[in-house]
Structure formats: structure tokens, C-alpha cells
Amino acid sequence: MPLSEDEQRILRQIEQELEQDPTFAERGYRVSRRRLALAAVGAIIALFVTVIGLAVSFLLSFVGFVVVLVLASVVASEVRLIGRERLAESPVANWLASGWPRRG
Secondary structure (H helix, E strand, C coil): CCCCHHHHHHHHHHHHHHHHCCCCHHHCCCCCHHHHHHHHHHHHHHHHHHHHHHHHCHHHHHHHHHHHHHHHHHHHHHHHHHHHHHHHHCHHHHHHHCCCCCCC
């Protein structure tokens, strides 16, 4: 469904305001290395709680396992963001963005 003229005008205004904001590109997404480190350490501790919890209580072990899963997903998302950040800064990304000539 196409945008109405009013919606297109509003969208153009938003685009112009974002173009004028010099810090917009820098605020895209920030990777917190501290958050990544804390989540990784927490996952390792929760893994130990899971293993040791088997000797104490099944419920304690299950809770530890759920915490491991949650923290592992946090670590995976942070690593994915770091990968995107590094890929965007790579020389290959600049080369691809420059519009290299294609055959055909």
C-alpha cells in the first residue's frame, strides 16, 4: 500500500532531521564489552551451579541450566553485534560499497 502525500512529507522531514544530526551514525548500536564479559562469566558460573546442583537438588540444577541458556543467548547476540561492527569497518566492506565494476 503506497504512502499518502502527508505520510511521504513526514517521512522526508524525519530523513532531513536525521541527516542533519552529526551523531546519528555513531549512535546506531553500541556493543558493551563489559556486558559481554559479565554475561560470559555469569554463564560459566551458572554452568558450574548446574553441574554441582545435580548433587544437591534437581530444581537447583534446572534453574542453573535456564540461567545458562539465557546468558548464552545474551553472549551470542553481543558477539553477533561485534561481528557486524567489525565487518562494517573492514576494508572489504569499503571496497564493496565503492561500487566495484561488475562483468556482464
